[in-house]
Amino acid sequence: MAYIIDKEKCVNCGYCEFVCPFSAISALDDYYTIDENKCVNCAQCFDACINCAISPGIGVKRxxxxxxxxxxxxxxxxxxxxxxxxxxxxxxxxxxxxxxxxxxxxxxxxxxxxxxxxxxxxx
Ligand code: SF4
Ligand code: SF4
Ligand code: SF4
CATH class of the missing domain: 3.30.70.20 (Alpha-Beta Plaits)
Incomplete structure (x- = not known):
């Protein structure tokens, strides 16, 4: 269970990578992705994303x-x-x-x- 980035909505600004305290986010070619093995579901990226491109995965509770x-x-x-x-x-x-x-x-x-x-x- 982890947060998910919608690559269609991601504008590649990198702000989520900046705010993630667990270094769970990294850049691919034209969007960012979350490593589910590092994500602890803190929602910092969800709150920070300027384009609402991040959402909780199935079963993730806040x-x-x-x-x-x-x-x-x-x-x-x-x-x-x-x-x-x-x-x-x-x-x-x-x-x-x-x-x-x-x-x-x-x-x-x-x-x-x-x-x-x-x-x-x-x-
Ligand atoms: S939910 Fe928290 S740990 Fe997971 S990617 Fe977002 S900021 Fe990082
Ligand atoms: S809350 Fe748990 S981990 Fe923290 S100091 Fe107390 S016993 Fe240790
Ligand atoms: S839940 Fe709060 S107190 Fe516990 S590790 Fe996270 S930030 Fe620290």
Missing amino acids: IQKVEIISENCIGCSLCKRFCPANAVEGVIKQPFTIIQEKCIKCGVCFSKCKKDAVLVVYR
Whole structure:
């Protein structure tokens, strides 16, 4: 599951490549394409595309909110290390928190946490 670029609509501006925090987008001859093995469905490219050429693939759900459940968090910092937006803060061995204003809702912290301490709410 990944976002998809409609090559008929893509005007080859490259803005999606610029905004993708996961280097999942690259140029082909006259349009851009998304590597589904790298895409985490954060929708940054979808929001940025000037020509509405990007859409979610079948089954892709958008995240509304991501939170850390402090009771489950052991303060290992895995989520913080992988967050592309520097949106996680905390002190080792104490519960971490997500700065909502910075969070781009990519869900990477959810996929990295080994303690079920990240709660994802979908739209
Ligand atoms: S949805 Fe996110 S990870 Fe996937 S290509 Fe777009 S910006 Fe990159
Ligand atoms: S990865 Fe999980 S347990 Fe580790 S600091 Fe983040 S939320 Fe807490
Ligand atoms: S969802 Fe998690 S990893 Fe992604 S930006 Fe928000 S805090 Fe960082």
